[in-house]
Amino acid sequence: MNKRITIAIDGPAAAGKSTLARRIAAKLGYLYIDTGAMYRAVALWALRTRVALSDMHRLEQLAKEARIEFLPTDSKVLLNGEDVTEAIRAPGVAEAASEVSLVPAVRRAMANKQREIGEQASVVMEGRDIGSIIFPEATVKIFLDAQPEERAARRAREAALPPDTIERQLFERDQRDRTRAQSPLVQAPDAVYVDTTGLSIDEVESALLKIIRDRTSNGRERTH
Numbered sequence: 132m133n134k135r136i137t138i139a140i141d142g143p144a145a146a147g148k149s150t151l152a153r154r155i156a157a158k159l160g161y162l163y164i165d166t167g168a169m170y171r172a173v174a175l176w177a178l179r180t181r182v183a184l185s186d187m188h189r190l191e192q193l194a195k196e197a198r199i200e201f202l203p204t205d206s207k208v209l210l211n212g213e214d215v216t217e218a219i220r221a222p223g224v225a226e227a228a229s230e231v232s233l234v235p236a237v238r239r240a241m242a243n244k245q246r247e248i249g250e251q252a253s254v255v256m257e258g259r260d261i262g263s264i265i266f267p268e269a270t271v272k273i274f275l276d277a278q279p280e281e282r283a284a285r286r287a288r289e290a291a292l293p294p295d296t297i298e299r300q301l302f303e304r305d306q307r308d309r310t311r312a313q314s315p316l317v318q319a320p321d322a323v324y325v326d327t328t329g330l331s332i333d334e335v336e337s338a339l340l341k342i343i344r345d346r347t348s349n350g351r352e353r354t355h
Contacts, residue, residue, distance in 0.1 A: 140152050146275045149165055175219050274325065
C-alpha cells in the first residue's frame with residue numbers, strides 16, 4: 132500500500148493558494164482540500180438558518196453536524212449532500228466565514244474534520260494553519276506569499292471593487308488572521324517560503340512541484 136502524502140500550503144489571502152493547490156492536486160492525483168470552503172460552508176448554513184454569527188454555541192453545533200465533502204473529480208464542495216460550490220462564493224458568505232472562523236470551537240470542529248480527510252487519502256490541503264496546527268507532521272509544507280500590492284491587484288481582478296477598498300479589506304483580513312488567539316496565520320518553522328510576486332501561475336506551479344519532488348518519492352506528476 133502506498134504511503135499517504137499530505138501537502139500543506141499556507142499563506143495569506145490572495146497569495147494564490149487555491150489556484151495552485153488545485154493544480155498541484157490534479158497533477159499528482161491527490162485530493163484537493165480548500166479549508167476556507169469548509170468555513171464558508173458553515174457560514175452559509177448559519178446564514179440560511181438565521182443563526183446569529185455571535186451565537187458561538189449554535190455555530191459550534193453547526194460546525195460539528197456539518198457533513199462537508201470534496202469530490203476529487205471536479206473540485207465540488209458538498210454540504211450535507213448538497214452541491215454548494217457556487218453558493219459559498221456568494222456575496223456576504225466570505226465575510227460571514229471570516230467571523231465564523233474566529234470561534235475557537237468551530238476551528239476545533241473543522242480541524243477534526245480536516246484531519247479525518249487527511250487520514251483517508253493523499254491530499255493537497257490549503258489554508259492558514261495547515262502546516263502549523265492541522266498537520267504539523269505534513270510530508271511537505273509550503274508557505275505561499277506575495278507582496279501586499281500584488282495580492283490586492285489579484286483580488287481586484289476578481290472583484291468589482293475599488294483598489295483602495297480591496298487593500299483595506301486584505302489588510303484587515305491579514306490582521307485578523309495573524310493576531311487571532313486560535314490558530315493564527317504563521318509560517319511553520321519547517322515550511323518552504325515561496326514568494327509569488329512577479330511570477331506566473333505556471334512558474335509557481337513548477338517551483339512547487341520541484342519542492343514536492345525533492346521531499347517525496349511519490350511526487351510524480353500524472354501523465355493522463
